[in-house]
Amino acid sequence: MEYDYGIIGGGPAGYTAGIMLAKQGKSVVLFEKDKLGGTCLNRGCIPTKSFIHFSELYAQAKYAQDSGIYFDNLTLNFSKIIEKKNLTVEKLRKSLELAVKNSGVKTVYAEACIKDKNTIVANSETFCVKEIIVATGAKPREIKGLEFDGNFILSSDDILGIDELPKSILIVGSGAIGIEWARIMNNFGVEVTVAEMAEHLIPTADIEVSKRIERIFKQKKISYYLNDSIKSIENKIVTLNSGAILFPEKILVAAGRIPVCPACEVSVIGDACGEIQLAHYAVQQAKEFALNIPYDKNLIPSVIYGEPEIAWVGVREQDMDENCKKAVLPVSALGKSWCDEATDGFIKLILKNNVIVGAHIVSKEASSLIHILLTAIQNKIQLNDIKKICFAHPTYAEGIFELVINN
Numbered sequence: 463m464e465y466d467y468g469i470i471g472g473g474p475a476g477y478t479a480g481i482m483l484a485k486q487g488k489s490v491v492l493f494e495k496d497k498l499g500g501t502c503l504n505r506g507c508i509p510t511k512s513f514i515h516f517s518e519l520y521a522q523a524k525y526a527q528d529s530g531i532y533f534d535n536l537t538l539n540f541s542k543i544i545e546k547k548n549l550t551v552e553k554l555r556k557s558l559e560l561a562v563k564n565s566g567v568k569t570v571y572a573e574a575c576i577k578d579k580n581t582i583v584a585n586s587e588t589f590c591v592k593e594i595i596v597a598t599g600a601k602p603r604e605i606k607g608l609e610f611d612g613n614f615i616l617s618s619d620d621i622l623g624i625d626e627l628p629k630s631i632l633i634v635g636s637g638a639i640g641i642e643w644a645r646i647m648n649n650f651g652v653e654v655t656v657a658e659m660a661e662h663l664i665p666t667a668d669i670e671v672s673k674r675i676e677r678i679f680k681q682k683k684i685s686y687y688l689n690d691s692i693k694s695i696e697n698k699i700v701t702l703n704s705g706a707i708l709f710p711e712k713i714l715v716a717a718g719r720i721p722v723c724p725a726c727e728v729s730v731i732g733d734a735c736g737e738i739q740l741a742h743y744a745v746q747q748a749k750e751f752a753l754n755i756p757y758d759k760n761l762i763p764s765v766i767y768g769e770p771e772i773a774w775v776g777v778r779e780q781d782m783d784e785n786c787k788k789a790v791l792p793v794s795a796l797g798k799s800w801c802d803e804a805t806d807g808f809i810k811l812i813l814k815n816n817v818i819v820g821a822h823i824v825s826k827e828a829s830s831l832i833h834i835l836l837t838a839i840q841n842k843i844q845l846n847d848i849k850k851i852c853f854a855h856p857t858y859a860e861g862i863f864e865l866v867i868n869n
């Protein structure tokens with residue numbers, strides 16, 4: 463049999479393209495050498511967000527006594543948390559497997575090799591296809607001198623496999639993965655240090671976002687070194703270029719991910735492209751491929767989870783030209799933030815010619831709020847039209863109204 467499409471890689475890019483193409487009546491064979499769901503479901507987005515949830519639950523319980531809520535003998539069973547995280551991943555994977563099966567996509571669990579632009583070989587079997595899509599993802603980037611050993615020097619894959627919490631951890635890199643793990647470990651009471659080569663934490667964010675997170679990290683006693691990196695490691699003693707000497711029990715290297723992509727003349731989508739390495743960007747590329755729905759690469763939102771959430775899209779303060787202006791509202795101006803005891807943060811808009819061109823949020827619910835602003839940015843909705851919207855009270859979303867009504 464000849465398939466219309468042969469897709470290599472069963473992560474968000476591959477399975478989304480597969481399901482969408484099958485729904486259009488195309489015959490699709492999908493190859494996955496490991497588990498359906500890819501990095502996102504098995505080693506990325508989902509397991510880390512599950513850890514964030516449980517670590518926050520623990521941290522909140524620890525500090526609840528300030529509010530008159532007492533937990534006697536509060537203890538932490540990390541194995542139970544791992545079990546619950548695994549259950550979440552397995553449950554979601556089963557649903558995904560069913561969705562792929564019901565869509566009519568044929569899944570082959572094997573490593574696939576491209577023989578030529580119409581032939582894929584897997585499990586010693588040959589598959590003839592009219593078109594090949596490569597969605598093989600990316601893998602953690604190793605740094606020279608900091609090679610992963612799965613014990614002391616960990617990748618973002620390795621850290622998901624630890625069965626007990628270390629006393630201390632050094633995190634190299636402060637992108638989304640580094641920041642989220644710093645928050646998880648800090649919530650669990652682990653001593654956390656972050657080493658970042660750039661001038662600020664989260665170097666790709668708006669400068670005010672980076673500075674606020676630095677302030678929040680100080681409050682939470684998460685140490686960090688900027689413009690710094692590891693100079694040497696001897697007997698697990700780490701010396702940074704700045705001269706600082708650290709004694710971490712573990713090191714997590716979160717210094718980006720490199721595409722896994724066979725060199726070939728076929729379509730490539732998702733992390734394998736080496737562009738924006740986010741699950742929703744992978745899905746967006748799959749949508750464009752399968753349904754011909756275009757997207758604006760400059761309007762892909764970024765979200766970093768934990769308390770408070772961080773989200774941004776579009777023009778940043780450091781990108782502003784003379785026609786741009788900024789409007790910032792501290793979330794402490796919102797009644798809801800006081801009810802939630804979550805007053806540290808802000809909603810910031812970059813405005814240009816009466817429309818919003820950038821949005822940067824450090825706040826509870828930032829991961830949802832950003833989509834209201836993204837809708838306004840993408841559709842160039844005039845500020846006057848946003849003013850007509852009735853925002854419910856008390857919410858974080860009313861912060862958008864407060865900003866817009868005054869500009």
Ligand SMILES: Cc1cc2nc3c(=O)[nH]c(=O)nc-3n(C[C@H](O)[C@H](O)[C@H](O)COP(=O)(O)OP(=O)(O)OC[C@H]3O[C@@H](n4cnc5c(N)ncnc54)[C@H](O)[C@@H]3O)c2cc1C
Pocket residue numbers: 470471472473474475476493494495496497498499500501502503505506507508510572573574575597598599600618639722731732733734739740741742743744
């Ligand atoms: C710790 C961590 C946290 C993350 N958190 C977020 C987040 O909160 N939000 C977000 O948007 N993104 C997040 N990401 C990124 C997200 O996981 C990726 O962007 C996304 O998974 C990319 O999807 P993909 O389909 O391109 O590749 P992957 O999900 O990597 O899937 C590729 C698949 O291809 C398979 N494969 C590779 N080669 C072959 C072969 N030759 N034959 C058969 N199969 C093959 C692999 O086994 C894998 O299953 C996170 C990543 C990490 C590591």
